Amino acid sequence: MAYNPPDPDRVQELQDIANRLRIHTINATNAANSGHPTSCSSLAEVITVLFFEVMKYLISKPKDPSSDRFILSKGHAAPILYAAWAEAGLFLICNLDKLRKVDSVLEGHPTPRLSVIDVATGSLGQGLSAACGMAYVGKYFDNASYTVYCIVGDGESTEGAIWEALNFASHYKLDNLCVIFDINRLGQSEATALQQDMLKYYRRLESFGMKTFVVNGHDIEELCKAFYVASTIDGKPTAILAKTCKGKNFLDVENQEHWHGVHLGAKSKEILTYLNSLLINKEPLINFHPKRPVEDAPEVKFPILKLDSPPRYNLGDKVATRVAYGTALVKLATGNVRVIALDGDTKNSTFSEKLKKSYPQQYIECFIAEQNMVGVAMGAASRDRTIPFVSTFSAFLSRAFDQIRMAGISRSNIKFVGSHAGVTVGEDGPSQMGLEDIAMFRSIPGSVIFYPSDAVSCERAVELAANIKGICYIRTTKPATSVLYQNEELFTIANAAKILVHSETDRALVIGAGITVHEALFAAAELEKLGINIRVMDPFVIKPIDTEAIIAHAYECEGKIVTVEDHYPEGGLGEAVMSAVSEDPDIVVYQLAVKEIPRSGCYTALLEKYGIGTKNIVAAVLNICRDNFCPC
Numbered sequence: 001m002a003y004n005p006p007d008p009d010r011v012q013e014l015q016d017i018a019n020r021l022r023i024h025t026i027n028a029t030n031a032a033n034s035g036h037p038t039s040c041s042s043l044a045e046v047i048t049v050l051f052f053e054v055m056k057y058l059i060s061k062p063k064d065p066s067s068d069r070f071i072l073s074k075g076h077a078a079p080i081l082y083a084a085w086a087e088a089g090l091f092l093i094c095n096l097d098k099l100r101k102v103d104s105v106l107e108g109h110p111t112p113r114l115s116v117i118d119v120a121t122g123s124l125g126q127g128l129s130a131a132c133g134m135a136y137v138g139k140y141f142d143n144a145s146y147t148v149y150c151i152v153g154d155g156e157s158t159e160g161a162i163w164e165a166l167n168f169a170s171h172y173k174l175d176n177l178c179v180i181f182d183i184n185r186l187g188q189s190e191a192t193a194l195q196q197d198m199l200k201y202y203r204r205l206e207s208f209g210m211k212t213f214v215v216n217g218h219d220i221e222e223l224c225k226a227f228y229v230a231s232t233i234d235g236k237p238t239a240i241l242a243k244t245c246k247g248k249n250f251l252d253v254e255n256q257e258h259w260h261g262v263h264l265g266a267k268s269k270e271i272l273t274y275l276n277s278l279l280i281n282k283e284p285l286i287n288f289h290p291k292r293p294v295e296d297a298p299e300v301k302f303p304i305l306k307l308d309s310p311p312r313y314n315l316g317d318k319v320a321t322r323v324a325y326g327t328a329l330v331k332l333a334t335g336n337v338r339v340i341a342l343d344g345d346t347k348n349s350t351f352s353e354k355l356k357k358s359y360p361q362q363y364i365e366c367f368i369a370e371q372n373m374v375g376v377a378m379g380a381a382s383r384d385r386t387i388p389f390v391s392t393f394s395a396f397l398s399r400a401f402d403q404i405r406m407a408g409i410s411r412s413n414i415k416f417v418g419s420h421a422g423v424t425v426g427e428d429g430p431s432q433m434g435l436e437d438i439a440m441f442r443s444i445p446g447s448v449i450f451y452p453s454d455a456v457s458c459e460r461a462v463e464l465a466a467n468i469k470g471i472c473y474i475r476t477t478k479p480a481t482s483v484l485y486q487n488e489e490l491f492t493i494a495n496a497a498k499i500l501v502h503s504e505t506d507r508a509l510v511i512g513a514g515i516t517v518h519e520a521l522f523a524a525a526e527l528e529k530l531g532i533n534i535r536v537m538d539p540f541v542i543k544p545i546d547t548e549a550i551i552a553h554a555y556e557c558e559g560k561i562v563t564v565e566d567h568y569p570e571g572g573l574g575e576a577v578m579s580a581v582s583e584d585p586d587i588v589v590y591q592l593a594v595k596e597i598p599r600s601g602c603y604t605a606l607l608e609k610y611g612i613g614t615k616n617i618v619a620a621v622l623n624i625c626r627d628n629f630c631p632c
Contacts, residue, residue, distance in 0.1 A: 003225060003228045003229070004222055004224065005221060005224060006053070006221065011220045011221060011225075012194050012261050012280055012281075013281065014045075014048050014049060014052060014053060014220045015048075015220055015278075016278075016279050016280055016281045016282075016595070017048045017052055017087060017285070018044040018045045018047075018146070018220075018441060019044065019249065019275050019279055020083075020087065020279065020282075020284070020354040021040075021044050021048060021080050021083045021084060021087065022037075022041050022080075022248075022249060023124050023272060023275050023276070024038045024080075024083035024086065024087075024093065024096055025040040025041070025079040025080050025083055026263075026264055026268055026271065026272060026275075027096065027222070027272075027559075028082070028083070028096040028097060028099040028106075029051065029079055029099065029263040029264070029269055029558070030263050030264065030265065030446050031096075031097040031098075032099045032100040032123075032263070032296055033263060034074040034100060034102070034261075034263055035079055035099065035100065035108070035261070035263055035478060036077060036079070036106070036260065036261050037079065037247075037250075037263060038147060038186075038246045038247035038250065038253060038259045038260060038263055039074065039076055039077045039153070039184075039246065039260065039261075039266060040077045040079050040083075040182035041080075041243035041246070041247050041248045041249065041250055042079035042182055042245060042246045042247070042248055043077055043080055043151065043182055043217075043244070044080060044218075044248065044249075045217060045218050045219070045220055045223060046151065046180055046182065046217055046223060046242055046244075047080055047081065047084050048084070048135045048220070049223040049224055049227065050070065050149060050180075050227070051070075051084045051085075051087075051088055051290070052084075052087075052088070052285075052288070053183050053224060053227075054149075054224075054227045054291075054292070054294060055070065055147075055149065055236035055290060055291070056068050056146070056147075056290065056291040056293040056294070057067045057290050057291075057293060057596065058292070059088055059089055059090055059288075059289075059290065060291065062090075062115040062116040062385050062573075063115070063116075063118075064293065064300070065144075065296060065297035065298075065300070065383055065385070066144060066145070066146055066293040066295045066296060066297040067292060067293045068146050068147045068148070068149065068293065069118060069131070069134045069138075069146060069147075069148040069149065069382075070128065070148075070150075071118065071119065071121065071130055071131045071134075071148070071149070071150040071151070071153075071181075072110055072121055072150075072151050072622050073121055073124070073125070073126065073127025073128055073131075073150055073151060073152045073153065073156060074120060074121075074124065074127075074151060074152065074153030074156055074182060075109035075110050075121035075122030075127070076108075076109060076156075077151075077153075077182075078106075078107070078108065078109050078110050078122075078259065078350045079096070079099055079551045079626060081110060082099065082106050082114075085114075085116055086284075086489070087284055087285055087288070088178070088285070088288055088290065089285070089287075089288055090115075090425075092117065093284055097340040107291075108122070108123060109411060109422060110122065110387045111410070112410055112411055116338060118130070118134070118322055118379075118382040118383065118410075119379065119382060119406075119410040119412070120409040120410040121379050121406075123190070123402055123405075123406050124153065124155070124159055125156045125157075125159025125160070125161040125162050125281060126159075126161060126371075126381075126402070126403055126406055127150055127151075127152065127375075128150050128152055128161070128162055128165040128166070128169075128179060128375075129161055129164070129165040129168075129371070129372045129375020129376050129378070129379065129403070130375050130376070130378045130379035130382070131148045131149075131165075131177060131179070131379060132168050132169050132172075132174060132177065132372070132375070132376050132379060133151035133375065133376035133377060133378060133379020133380040133381075133382070134148045134176040134379040134380070134382060135148040135169070135176050135237075136172060136174060136178035136364065136376065136379070136380060137378075137379070137380050137385045137386060138297075139172075139173075139174060139175070139176050139339075140172075140175050140342075141160045141338070141385065141386065142296075142297045142298060142385065143292040143296075144294075144296050144297040144298075145296050146176070146293060146294075146525070147176050147177070147178060147231065147292070148174075148176060148177050148178070148379075149179075149180065150177070150179050151180045151181075151182060152176070152179060152180065152182070152195070153181075153182050153184075153341050154183045154184060154185070154187075154192050154201075155187040155188065155311070156179060157181060157190050158192075158193060159384075160371070161371040161372055161375065161597075162401075163208065163242065164369040164371060164372035165372050165375065165376075165622075166179075166205070166208040166209075166210060166237075166239075167209075167367065167369070167372075168367075168372055168376065169210070169237040170208055170209025170210060170236060170371070171209075173235050173236055173237075174237045175233055175234050175235055175236055175237060175238075175239040177238070177293075178227070178230050178231075178237070178239075178240065179210070179237065179238070179239045179240070180239075180240045180242055181201065181239065181240070181241050181242060181243055182217065182242055183196055183198065183217070183241055183243050183244060184217075184244040184245060184246040185245075185246065185255070185279060186246045186255070186257060186260065186261050186579060187260070188260045188261065188446055189260075190257065191257070192602070196243055198214050198241055198243055199473070200460065201214075201369075202214055202241060204524065205239045205241070208239055209236055209237070209537045210236065210238065210239040211230070211233045211236050211237070211238045211239070211548070212238070212239045212240075212241060212336040213226045213229065213230065213239070213240050213241065213575050214237070214241045214243065215240060215241070215242055216242075216243055216244070217242030217243055217244035218245065218248055223240075223242070226240050227240070229292050245592070246259070246260075247259055248563070249271075249274065249275055249278065250267075250271050250272055251263070251267070251270060251271050252267070253267060253342045262610075272335060287323070287356070291454050292608075293441050293628025296613060297514060299571060300338055300384060300385055300386075302336075302338070302384070302387065304467060305332060305336055305339070305387075305463065305466040305467055306332075306463060307331040307459060307463050308331045308332075308334040308335060308386050309460075310487050311324075311455065311456045311459045311460070311487045311489070312487060313454075313455050313456055313483040313487060314483065315482075315483055315484070315485075315486070316406060316481070316482050317455070317483045318480040318481065318482060318484060319454070319455035319479070319480055319481070319483060320455075320476070320477065320478060320480045320481065320482075321452050321453075321454065321455060321457075321458040321476040321477050321514070322349070322350055322351050322419040322420075322476040322477065322478065323351050323428055323455070324452075324454075324455035324456075324458035324459050324476075324479075325350065325351055325352075325417055325419070325458055325462060325474065325476050326350070326351025326352060326353065326354035326355065326392070327351075327354060327459065328458065328459040328461075328462035328463065329341055329351075329352060329354060329389060329462060330354050330355055330358045330359070331459070332462060332463060332466055333355055333359050334358075334359075336387075337359075337361075337362060337388070337518070338385065338386045338387060339362065339386070339387050339466065340363065340364060340380065340386050340387070340388050340389070341356070341362065341364070341389045341390075341391065342363075342365075342366050342373050342376060342380075342388055342389070342390045342391070343356045343363075343364075343365065343366065343373075343390075343391050344366050344367060344368050344369065344370050344373050344392045344396065344546055345365065345367050345612075346391070346392045346393055346419075347363075347365070347391075348397075349393070349417045349419060349420065350391040350392060350393075350417065350476075351419075351534070352389070352391045352417075364376065364380075367374070368395065369397060370392055370396050370399045370400040370409075370462060371400045371402075371403050373390060373392070373400065374390060374400040374403035374404055374407060374414075375403050375419055377407070377412070377414045378403070378406070378407050378410055378412045378414065381412050381413045381414055382412070384413070387413060387415070387446025387466055388413075388414055389415045389416075389417060389462075389465075390414055390415065390416050390417065391416075391417040391418075391419065391455070392416025392445055393418065393420040393432060393434060394416075394419060394420060394421040394425065394437040395420070395431070395432055395433060395434040395435075395437070395619060396598045397416060397418050397437060397440070398434070398436060398437065398440060401440055403418070404440070404441075404444060404471070405444065406559070407442040407444075407471060408445055408446065408447065408471055411446075411470065412470075412471060413469055413471075414471055414472075415462075415465045415466065415471075415472045415473075415474070416441070416471070416472065416473045416474070417473075417474045417475065417476060418434055418437050418474070418475055418476070419476045419477070419478065419479055420432060420433075420434065420477070420478045421433075421434045421435075421437060421475050421476065421478075421514070421540035421566060421567075422434065422435060422477065422514075423435075423566055423568030423594060423598045423603060423606040423607060423610055423612075424477050424479050424515050424517065424566060424568060424595070424603040424606075424607070425478055425538075425603070426477050426478070426486055426600070426601065426602060426603035427600050427601065428600065429598075429599060429600040429601070430597050430598050430599065430600075433598060434567055435566075435567050435568045435594055435598075436567070436570075436571070437473070437475065437567075438451070438473075438565075438567050438569055438571060438572045438573065438576075439543055439567075439568070439571020439572055439575075440474065440571075441471075441473040441543070442543050442571055442576065443571070446470050446471065446561045447470065447471045447472065447473060447543060448465070448468055448470065448471070448472045448473070448493060448541065448543060448544070449472070449473045449475070449541065449542040450464070450465060450472065450473065450474045450475070450540065450541055451474075451475045451502060451513040451514050451539070451540065451541075451542050451566065451573075452474070452475075452476070452514065452540065453481070453484060453512075453513065453514050453515075453517040453518070453538050453540070454481060454482065454483045454484040454485055455483050456483060456484070456485040456487060456489060457484075457485055457489075457491055457538075457540055458474070458476060460489075461474050461491070461540075462474065462493040462605070464491065464492075464493060468493070475513075475514060476514075477514050477515050477566075478603075479515065479565045479603060481515065481518050482518065484500060484517070485498075493541055494544075494546075495546060495549065496539065496540045496541035496546050497538065497539045497540065497541075497546035497549040497553075498537070498538045498539075498540060499536070499537055499553065500517070500521060500536045500537070500538055501521060501524045501534070501535060501536040501537075502535045502536075503533040503535075505533050506533045506534055506535040506556065506557045506558075507532050507533060507534060507557065507558055507560065507621070507625045508534050508535070508557050508558065508560040508561065508562055508621050508624055508625060509537060509550075509554050509556075509557040509560065509561045509562070509622060510534050510535065510536050510537070510561075510562045510563075510564065510621065511537045511539060511550070511561060511562070511564070511573065511577055512536070512537075512538065512564045512565070512573075513538070513539055513542065513564075513565055513566075513573050514566065515566050515607075516564040516566055516612055517536070519564065519607060519612065519613055519614050519617060520534075520536045520564060520617055521536055523612040523614045523621065524558050525617050526578060526618050527618055527621055527622075530622075532621065532622070532625065534557070534562075534621055535553055535556070535557050536549070537550070539573070542572075542573055542576055543576065545576045545577065545579075545580050547580040547581075550578070550580050550581060551581060551584060553585065554581065554587045555586075555587075558625075559586045559587045559588060560587075560588055560624045560625065561577060561581070561587060561588065561589045561590070561592075562589075562590045562591075562592065562617065562620045562621055562624060563577050563578075563589060563590070563591050563592065563593075564592040564593075564612050564616070564617055564620075565592070565593050566612055566613065567593055567594065567596060568593060568594055568595070568596065569591055569593035569594075572593060573593075574589065574591035574592075574593055575591075577589060578591070588624070589619065590620050590623070590624045592611055592612050592616055592620055593611070593612065594610045594611070594612060595610070595611065596610070598610055
């Protein structure tokens with residue numbers, strides 16, 4: 001189909017909308033006494049052409065599965081995004097005055113509290129990864145016509161995650177993805193590194209496999225043509241480099257430094273007068289109807305997800321929980337084509353490769369780019385199109401903590417699996433040992449943390465996580481450990497704790513997790529030889545911790561608890577237990593954890609060296625059971 005440029009009247013209409021959006025952002029940021037109106041102004045024509053000429057969507061159904069997607073990666077320009085939706089008729093324009101108010105969904109940076117926002121943005125450099133996830137699902141799962149548009153600021157383009165995302169988009173030939181770079185030259189505190197060297201931007205994007213167009217970002221006709229041509233490109237993603245002016249049409253403020261994140265205040269009257277003088281049509285749109293999407297995205301519904309067969313192990317079998325994770329993933333994905341796995345080139349260690357071998361179309365290789373991997377998962381999970389399981393070494397997830405944090409703000413439905421946790425990594429040394437991962441995920445609001453101690457509980461953790469709406473973390477370990485539970489054992493999130501050893505004369509409650517549950521069982525056997533009985537608890541779920549069970553069993557064990565964990569003391573199992581019993585003065589807690597940076601070595605030796613092995617547990621119990629023991 002040949003390109004039909006908009007006629008002059010339509011061009012003027014779109015230009016009027018762009019300037020009205022500028023007016024709305026000035027009024028809104030003035031009402032809020034804060035915001036980024038100059039960053040909005042550089043985008044006015046780009047946003048206008050997208051929302052009122054190019055994109056296909058339904059205002060009445062914000063999360064319609066067939067509609068085009070839009071992500072504003074430079075989230076500080078949120079006011080112009082809100083203004084566009086108000087002009088389109090999503091809500092009344094007068095509501096823009098509620099920007100940044102505590103009772104408003106129009107937050108300082110976009111969040112899903114506003115119905116049309118798929119993922120939260122504002123921590124710069126992350127939006128493009130989520131857009132890649134949406135585009136991947138659109139191309140390879142939905143096989144649908146929708147396009148994903150993402151606006152990236154030139155300042156945030158120095159973030160490595162942007163280039164990870166570009167590499168991903170090119171590798172997977174995401175021709176349903178269009179990235180718009182707002183090249184307005186000015187950052188927050190000074191000019192950007194490349195300023196407006198459009199040739200350098202062009203060469204870099206082309207080298208990353210993008211079909212790239214350079215346009216005047218304030219020229220309606222150029223923008224319309226660029227978006228049209230981008231829509232005709234097959235086999236590769238497109239990028240539009242829009243050369244713009246920060247504070248465009250803001251008189252003395254235009255293209256000036258030190259106006260980032262500052263409302264216009266006293267200058268507003270003169271600027272608003274000028275903007276109004278540019279308008280041919282000053283009235284908001286009436287009965288605007290965007291282009292309708294092609295309704296070809298399939299309906300996706302998730303019933304209660306179950307493993308297609310129960311665990312099949314024998315008591316005492318030696319099986320690593322990371323292996324059981326891969327087994328459970330295949331069982332869960334069987335018959336559930338929207339259960340997917342993402343990995344960062346560690347699939348043969350995390351055992352997500354089992355899914356790739358069984359159902360390769362449900363596996364996404366993200367290579368060694370963990371930040372992008374988490375962002376892609378955010379996009380893939382949006383609008384409930386898939387349930388992504390994201391796996392890598394637990395240590396490497398810390399690289400993507402900001403993305404995980406933003407996934408929490410986005411209320412994303414992602415399941416994280418961190419393998420090779422703790423000193424049990426052994427000879428590879430401390431750089432590979434995840435010793436802060438539980439603390440990291442405990443800090444995410446609403447998260448659920450599973451720490452299975454054997455293959456049976458790990459399979460059930462995968463099944464339970466798949467049915468929780470929100471962020472889950474499953475911590476798996478490298479060494480093979482004994483199967484502790486019968487295949488028919490029932491596991492839950494509430495009342496999750498399991499008692500593995502107990503008697504009527506228990507002197508202390510020992511709470512381990514994962515590998516340290518096994519060490520606690522060995523310690524129980526050693527202490528029994530000394531005539532001392534202990535109770536061993538496997539919490540299974542670290543967050544929310546089973547407070548009721550911990551307190552009840554502590555009282556049956558003389559009010560004495562020993563926690564033992566393959567994790568640093570800060571933020572791990574011990575502190576979760578301490579928090580659970582903090583209001584009970586009759587319970588004391590003795591915490592065993594890895595209290596220094598470990599070194600390489602055989603993992604069994606490391607467990608003892610760093611104070612969390614069998615001998616350490618025995619010594620701790622003997623100490624806490626002394627009549628004169630003082631926890632201080």
